Amino acid sequence: MTGGEIRRAFLEYFRARGHEIVRSSSLVPESDPTLLFTNAGMVQFKEVFLGREKRANPRAASAQKCVRLSGKHNDLEAVGRDTYHHTFFEMLGNWSFGDYYKREAIGWAWELLTRHWGLRREQLWATVFATDDEAERFWRSETDILPGHILRFGEKENFWEMGETGPCGPCSEIHLDRGLAACDRQGVPGHACRVNGDCARFIELWNLVFIQYNRRDPGELEELEAKHVDTGMGLERIAAVLQGVLSNYDTDLLRSLIRFAEEASGRRYGEQFETDLAFRVLADHARALTFMVADGVTPANEGRGYVLRRVLRRAARHAHRLGFAEPFLWRMAAVVAAVMGEAYPEVVERRAYVEEVIRAEEERFAETLDKGLALLEQERAALERRGVRMLPGETAFRLYDTYGFPLDMTEDILRELGISVDREGFERSMEEQRRRAREAWRAEGAGGAARVGGTSRFAGDWVDESESEIIALVRDGEEVGEAREGDEVQLVAAETPFYGESGGQVGDRGRIEAEDGSLVEVLDTRKPTPDLIVHAGKVRRGAFRRGQRVRLAIDRQWREGARLNHSATHIVHAVLRERLGAHVRQAGSLVAPDRLRFDFTYPGSLDEATLAEIEDRTNAYIRENAPVVAEEMDYDEAIRRGALAFFGEKYGDRVRVVRMGDFSVELCGGTHVRRTGDIGIFKLRGESGVAAGVRRIEAVTGAGALRYIRERERALREVGELVRGSEEEVAEKVERLLAQQRELDRQLQQLRAQLAASESASLLQQATRARDGFPVVAARVDGGDGKRLLEIADALREKLGSGVVVLASGAADRVYLLAAVTRDLTPRVHAGQIIAKLAPIVGGRGGGRPELAQAGGKDASRIPEVLKAARELFA
16 A cells, blocks of 8 residues: 555545544644644644534544654654654544544554554554553453553653643553564664564554643643543554555655655665665655745744754755755655645645745755864864863854754764763853843834844745744834834844845835734834844734744735846846946946836947847846856955946855856845746836936836736727727827827917917007107907917017017916017117016016016906006106
8 A cells, every 4th residue: 555545544444434534734833832833633623622612523533744843742863863753744643522532442443453454463562551441441342452462651651742731641552563673773782672662673553642631731730521532643654564664764655755865866775874864864854844844934043943944954964965065955845745745735836935945045054064064073073182072062052153053963963973062051152142142232213224233144035934033122212122012113033034125125024923913014124234134113913022932924025026126137237238338337226026226337328229129138038047046155256256246235255146047147135036037027117317427227027017018008008099099000090190280280370370460450559659759568468378478479569660568468366467578679678677567566576588578466456557557667
């Protein structure tokens, strides 16, 4: 039977006995803060056991994905060293919620193993809790187990608890004797194979837990109102038994992963312990990593994220031992999805995301792995020379802090050499670092940038969510221990997935939540120093305090838009240098989720043909779908390799180099796509000059470009509807309409000129003589504006030949005034001075040239006074 067939057979067996088949819950417990991970099938039923929830069907069965990497159930150190412990495994389980109890649980388990799956009773042993007479009685009455194969054990072996608190009770375990050949301690003096011994001959197959208590604290048990059954059987172990192999790693559930690693490494499984250990670790850890990331866990420095990071780095070290120089673990996610995808479709649906997260963390650790191993070897040699068998805690902390070695990984490496680690010294160094981080900083108000002497780490380009610890809170410019609902706050976490504004890329937005439901809306993220990231936002709900564990989640859409636009600026930079010359350099940029702006040095403007060529070439590089690779190196080495410094970045001795295909190499700390094709499309929106010798390109990409194009298409369609033509005919139709408009304007001008001539002829009759003898026309024009007054004045001056014209028009609170003087009179008469004297009469101000001046006013009722005053000026 394959692993999948065994899983189905188990579920169908219990379905036939009235059990509802329940889907596996997430590895991240939804509402249980006491657990980091789901470590048993019963976790999702905790509230049912405690009587707080009711189920319609009191019987259930499931195949539950589990991780045991923390607390009481932590098998990490054993994984790979034997053939039956795992970090991730599947638990087959059946439950009774106040329904059947010990009799049925024992009877059905025995029936499935012996009658359906054919296990021989001579091989099977049962254990019960020391005081559980009832369980032993049912083993004798409900099964044909050999009487001498029922054993009693104490609390360590036969009392099951899901955590430090919660539902618990005595249990009865079924063990299998796999024969002397399975013993991995043969020849060890004093060793004897036995149930619950320390060899691989007797293995636990199935645990039947009889839940009747709730542990409130380590010393207090309370009786539950109802008694329940909670059973669990590891799929990997029963698969090994039914497939006739001694190792879980030889089952179809894990062998395909080992085979994939064999083919990729060129090494063979089964040749020597060191390589076998590495192959087993890769197979086991690849499953754990794939499922943890698929369920939303991302690398971090504490909590679930740190557990994931420990597993990944342990696996990466073993991949290194097998000769993998490049990241390899991320490739195994595809094999996990192929093997497990039918039962757990989430690993198929989220495969691309899983690969991205794992690869990013692998790349990050690969940068320091070799150096850390070299340091560890130096320290080992020094210890050996001194005859010491314990690594100082300070050295272990340096490996953790500088090279990213989790403590248990350092212990794992040294254990093989018979060397221990000073854990107390490590913890002292860790606490000292925390103290320095707390004390070495202070911050300005919420509107400014914090100045922090401690450090906060960016979790990585492809990490959307992570857990961390708050190391600082700032409110109103002062460090505080707590921030409450309504407070504007700056928050610093030890590690964050939020990108702080730098290099032209805007900071991330998102949410920070605590386990109690408290929420900070992050409105901006800043990076005032290279090793500090500050979240600026507002507490929307609850309260936050320093030292509190929180979950940080970025606005993915915001980040994705910025990611596309940021990568596009690199391509544009390369294209500009290709097309315009190597003297072109970046002079500034803005990378926002909805647009990009790129400033560059260039002495002249760009014509339409050149802009089209730049746009075409940029899109060609996008379609090339070239890989985008980021790596860290010394600054001098990066410059020697031809990397271009990106405007606005502050560079240290170590820099991050982003390479796109063979056309772009930039120093950049921002977020980028995996391949240029992810950008989709690049669309120019405009080009302009912003300073002497500096030009600016504005553009959109991806979904933003698509929206921009659709908006233009919509506008074109609307114009087409207005001119009653198709989109292809719009230009011709509009040109025709414009020609008609120009002709109508010409005709209108002619008519206005004729009307002005006609009105001027009438107004000439109102002319008077100035004391110097030249004619003066001071008249009111009905319904006129400034333009009409000008047309009439021009006609009057032409008819007069020599003279002065003052015209007024208006109604209610709007007045137009104009004074015009023929050129021959301007040495003596100034039109601007005329208006300056008349405008105040109607509540206005004005002035102008000697030959022409205009003004506005507010009191049309006084127009007669204006005209009278105008005549008096020349009387």
